[in-house]
Amino acid sequence: MENLLHLRAPGNWMNDPNGFIYYQGKYHLFFQYFPYAPEWGTMHWGHGVSEDLVHWKHLGLALFPTKQYDRNGVFSGSALEKDGKLYLYYSAVRYLKTDDEDIHRALGNHFETSQALVTSEDGFHFDNWKDKRQIIPVITDTEIGDPADTRDPKVWFEDGRYYMILGSVYDRKGRVVFFESQDGENWKYANQCRHETFGRTMECPDLFWIGEHCVFLGSPMGISEDGKEYANHALCALAHFDKKSCELEIAGDFQYVDYGMDLYAPQTNVDKEGRRILIGWMRMPKTVEEEGKTPWNGMMSLPRMVEVEEGHVYFRIPPQVEEYFVRETEDRHCLKTGKAYRIQTVLEEGERLEIGGYQIWVEDGYVKTDRSQVYKGIEGYRTTAATPKSLENHRLDIFVDANLIEVFVNEGEYVISHVVYDLGNEVNGKVLRVLEGK
Numbered sequence: 089m090e091n092l093l094h095l096r097a098p099g100n101w102m103n104d105p106n107g108f109i110y111y112q113g114k115y116h117l118f119f120q121y122f123p124y125a126p127e128w129g130t131m132h133w134g135h136g137v138s139e140d141l142v143h144w145k146h147l148g149l150a151l152f153p154t155k156q157y158d159r160n161g162v163f164s165g166s167a168l169e170k171d172g173k174l175y176l177y178y179s180a181v182r183y184l185k186t187d188d189e190d191i192h193r194a195l196g197n198h199f200e201t202s203q204a205l206v207t208s209e210d211g212f213h214f215d216n217w218k219d220k221r222q223i224i225p226v227i228t229d230t231e232i233g234d235p236a237d238t239r240d241p242k243v244w245f246e247d248g249r250y251y252m253i254l255g256s257v258y259d260r261k262g263r264v265v266f267f268e269s270q271d272g273e274n275w276k277y278a279n280q281c282r283h284e285t286f287g288r289t290m291e292c293p294d295l296f297w298i299g300e301h302c303v304f305l306g307s308p309m310g311i312s313e314d315g316k317e318y319a320n321h322a323l324c325a326l327a328h329f330d331k332k333s334c335e336l337e338i339a340g341d342f343q344y345v346d347y348g349m350d351l352y353a354p355q356t357n358v359d360k361e362g363r364r365i366l367i368g369w370m371r372m373p374k375t376v377e378e379e380g381k382t383p384w385n386g387m388m389s390l391p392r393m394v395e396v397e398e399g400h401v402y403f404r405i406p407p408q409v410e411e412y413f414v415r416e417t418e419d420r421h422c423l424k425t426g427k428a429y430r431i432q433t434v435l436e437e438g439e440r441l442e443i444g445g446y447q448i449w450v451e452d453g454y455v456k457t458d459r460s461q462v463y464k465g466i467e468g469y470r471t472t473a474a475t476p477k478s479l480e481n482h483r484l485d486i487f488v489d490a491n492l493i494e495v496f497v498n499e500g501e502y503v504i505s506h507v508v509y510d511l512g513n514e515v516n517g518k519v520l521r522v523l524e525g526k
C-alpha cells in the first residue's frame with residue numbers, strides 16, 4: 089500500500105514514529121501500531137519505507153511481543169546502523185496487573201518497563217524470537233529511573249561512544265536519563281536532568297546537534313489544560329550537553345514544535361545528505377472510515393528540516409518535499425479533494441484565507457487558525473491556534489491533504505498543523521501560487 093507525503097495507519101491504530109533512519113539506501117520509518125482496532129492497545133512496531141521521504145510503502149509488522157519482558161508492548165524507540173546491521177532500541181513493557189475487561193491495558197500503574205534491542209541484517213527481516221535482547225533491565229533504584237515510566241530510548245553514536253536518552257519521572261515530575269555504552273549493547277547509567285518544564289512525565293526525548301547548536305526535543309505530559317492526552321505537547325529548546333559527563337542543561341526558551349498542538353512524540357534523524365529531519369505523530373480524535381478500507385486512526389506529519397538561526401529553532405520544508413511540488417496550477421480556487429496541494433501566500437494584518445472551511449488570518453501580528461468547520465462533532469479538543477507574535481509580514485506555505493493541513497509561517501519560523509475532517513474544495517482569499525505534486 090502506498091502513502092504519499094504522510095504515512096498513515098494502514099488500518100487500525102498508529103501513534104509515535106519509531107526507528108526513523110536512512111539505512112542501506114532507504115528511509116525506514118517504524119511506528120507504534122495496534123493492528124486489531126483503531127485505538128491504542130498492546131504495542132507493535134509497524135513498518136514503512138521510502139526512497140525519497142515522499143512516497144511511502146507499508147511493509148506490515150516489524151516488531152511484536154514475544155518475550156516475557158515485552159509481552160504487553162513494544163513501546164517507542166530509535167534506530168542506529170552498526171557494522172552494517174540495523175539496531176532497533178525499544179522499551180519493553182510488562183504488566184504486573186492487567187485490566188480483566190481489556191487485556192491491552194494495565195491496571196493503574198502496575199507495569200514495568202525495561203529497554204531492549206533487536207537487530208536485523210537488512211532492515212526488512214526481524215526475528216522477534218532470536219534477535220531480541222533485554223539490554224537495560226527494569227530500573228529499581230528510583231534515584232536513577234522509574235521502574236514503570238522510563239522509556240523511549242533515543243540512541244546515537246558520537247566520538248567513539250554510544251549515548252542513550254530516555255524519558256522518565258521522579259516524584260511525579262518529568263526527567264530525562266542518560267546511559268552510555270562502548271558497543272551499543274552493554275549500557276551503564278551516566279546522568280540525568282530534571283527541569284520544571286518537563287511536565288508530569290517526559291516522553292520521547294531526543295538530543296542532537298545542528299552545527300554547533302545542541303537541541304533538546306521532548307514530549308512532556310500534562311503541561312496544559314487541554315483534555316485527555318492533548319495536555320501533552322512536543323517542545324524543543326537549545327541546550328548544553330557535556331559529552332563526557334552527560335550533563336544536560338536547558339539553555340534557551342522552550343518553543344512548541346508545532347503550534348497546532350496535534351503533533352506529538354516527534355523523532356529526528358539525519359537524511360541521506362546529513363540534514364536533520366523531524367517527523368511527528370498527528371493525533372486524531374476521530375477514526376476515519378472510508379468505503380472499502382479498514383477504519384484507521386493516526387498519521388505522520390510531513391518531514392521537517394530542523395535548523396537553528398539566531399537562537400530560534402526552525403522547522404522547514406525539506407528539499408525532498410520541495411522537489412515533489414513542482415507543478416503550478418492555474419486553478420486556485422477549487423481544489424480536487426483527495427489530492428495533496430501546496431498553497432503559497434502572504435497575508436497582511438486583517439487578511440484571511442479559507443481552505444475548504446479551514447480559516448487562516450492575521451490579527452495583531454499573530455497568525456491564527458480556526459478549524460471548527462472541519463472538525464465537527466468533536467468535543468473537548470482545541471479548534472483554534474495561534475503562533476507567537478511575529479512582526480515580519482506573514483509568508484504562508486500551506487500543505488493541504490485529505491485529513492491534515494500544515495501551515496509553515498515565514499519559512500518555518502513557526503508551524504501550525506491541524507487534523508481536519510470532511511475538508512471542502514473551495515479556496516477563498518488571497519492566493520499567490522498553488523502547486524500540485526509530480
Ligand code: FRU
Pocket residue numbers: 103104120131163164165179239240291292352353
Ligand atoms: C508517547 C508514548 C510513548 C510510549 C508510546 C506507547 O505517545 O506514550 O512514551 O513509548 O507512546 O505507545
